[in-house]
Amino acid sequence: IWTQDHFTFKGDFYRFNDYTLSPKPLQKPHPEIFQGGSSRAARDNAASVSDWYFTNGNTPEGLKAQIDDIQAKARANGHTVRIGVNAFVIARDTEEEAQAVLQDILRHAHVEAVHAFGDAVKQAGRASPEGEGNWAKSTFEDLVQYNDGFRT
Numbered sequence: 394i395w396t397q398d399h400f401t402f403k404g405d406f407y408r409f410n411d412y413t414l415s416p417k418p419l420q421k422p423h424p425e426i427f428q429g430g431s432s433r434a435a436r437d438n439a440a441s442v443s444d445w446y447f448t449n450g451n452t453p454e455g456l457k458a459q460i461d462d463i464q465a466k467a468r469a470n471g472h473t474v475r476i477g478v479n480a481f482v483i484a485r486d487t488e489e490e491a492q493a494v495l496q497d498i499l500r501h502a503h504v505e506a507v508h509a510f511g512d513a514v515k516q517a518g519r520a521s522p523e524g525e526g527n528w529a530k531s532t533f534e535d536l537v538q539y540n541d542g543f544r545t
Contacts, residue, residue, distance in 0.1 A: 394409065394412060395418050395424070398413040400413065425444040425445060426443050426445070427447065428445065428447070430448075431448050431449045436459065436463050437466065439463055439467075440463050440464075440466035440470055440472060441466075441467075441470050441472060442472070443474050445474065445475050445476075445477060446463060446474050446475070446476055447477040447478070447479065448460075448477070448479070449479050450479050450480055450535070451478075451545060453545075456478060456545070479545065498537060507533055507537055510536055511531065511533070
């Protein structure tokens, strides 16, 4: 679709018959591919085909391990991938002031919604091949801001 006119494809889930995309992407051979996710499958896919990989929040040590893993697999695939991370910053003059803002955010969080989200993603994770979802070790504080943004 990105490189030729009159494109035809018949797959299990998508079908195109004599399709022409216009205008075509300016980037050659194709636009950059952006991907998110922290599962084993997502990381393996990023190491093979993605130009950019965005991960959920994590501790600095957890991020380093994840990035080292992706970059090692990418090198083995003859591929390079750039990394982005989800992070939210509470910037104040002192740590004490920043922690006070965080506590205020937590006090005003919709507790049932945060717990429902946590339960849902943890349940989904148990069905994943790894047996552990992206948020299996997330705390209430982590889940108040989506994708573990406060953990980072």
